Amino acid sequence: MMTLSVIGIGCGDPGQLTRAAIRTINDADLVLIPRKGAAKSDLADLRRSICAEVLANEKTRIAEFDLPVRDADEADYRKGVDDWHDAVAATWSRTIASHLAGDGKVALLIWGDPSLYDSSLRIARRLNPSPKIEVVPGITSIQALCAAHALPLNDIGEPFLVTTGRRLREGGWPQGVDTVVVMLDGGTAFQSLDPAGLHIWWGAYLGMPDQIVMSGALAETGSRIVAVRQAARERHGWIMDSYILKRRP
Template sequence: MKRRLLVIGIGAGDPDHLTVQAIKAMNRAQVFFIPEKGAEKDGLARIRREICEQFIENDTYRLVPFAMPVRRAAGDSYGAAVDDWHAAMAGIYGRLLAHELDEDRVGAFLVWGDPMLYDSTLRILDRLKSQGGLDLAVEVVPGITAIQALVARHGIPLNAIGEPVLVTTGRQLRDGFPRDADSAVVMLDNGETLRAVAEDCDIWWGANLGLPEEMLVSGRLRDVVDRIEANRKETREKQGWVMDTYLLRRRK
């Protein structure tokens, strides 16, 4: 018998981001696997627990916390560092599913944002399935992305009329603003990218979107970069972590 596993997108932080589909899926699950990333990021696990308390209509479900391994510094080999981390996570997932999820039960991972966008859960589960040993039936429930939350909070359309939008990472943007795109959404930035952008751009920035400590800044990049960096530092110092994303658009 296959173990059934739900991978549920829970939005960018606001419990109201949960869709009806996500709430129905959560009420089908009996075991929820809750990642813990140390005391500094306990807020992320706490929000997952609070979402379960708010939306699950029975008291028979079980929370299974697990420690997340720290990914080694990438250096010049980002791909190898990520691959090593995925291998470690696949081992953890395998042990969790084998020991904590009976074959007649439904398990769930609650994924920040949407499972298809810059999240590794699905890749790790695919890796685990390819290794054999566990027969998994995985169902994915989409969620509100940080991109949607960002442009909604700023009250702007994502794209210019008839123009594409590139979704990329801070690491990629440090090599230069792409020539074939005038708009780029940047995720997974460690705070080192904005100073490296040479183009004259407007920016719409948001940190910890949907949470009480949310911060928003917009304007001409060269005019607001100091404020963004100060806000980013303040959020990290207060919360122990910061998740930010931003839209850059060339000025014409």
């Protein structure tokens, strides 16, 4: 049976790789590197750089492939994501089959950690033939964001919630928590909130050479983050950011 190792590689800094991640990369017969189009070529470049730095096994091959694009106009959000996962799984299967015959070890490098707002494990279970799946955990964007701001995530004895920009925009401030982590925000959902009493810790390109971090009272800092985010997105052609909101009395 083929083994697929889903490896968390942190947020772009090769120094965030664990020893287990480096060992698993070198044990692989094939390392998969997805390409997400010219606008996000930096992401593939960083994966290549990581492999160049840590891969010492000359027998390990690297295979690059283009990821299918999800239909953002699909009216049924969940169906659109489900169809996209099927398309990605088919692409993985074809790429693996073209480089490996039968058994072997395949490594897939995942930003952050495979358990947090990443669908790679769901997609892996759709592969044909079905592989044995193993996971190597990595540094999450939440950890990187807290570290960048030297911020403890939870208040003493208090819970926090991790959500998406879409859910925050549609549902408002979640009930029962004073700390919210927001990921996968295609825009700036914090603008939909009443800023009174809210503080924000924001970061983009965490762990990468172009890392940007900003923090402050949302009422004062929110508009500056919007401007900086837009400028960075225009400069790079893409942006990967997240933020933490805390509600203060």
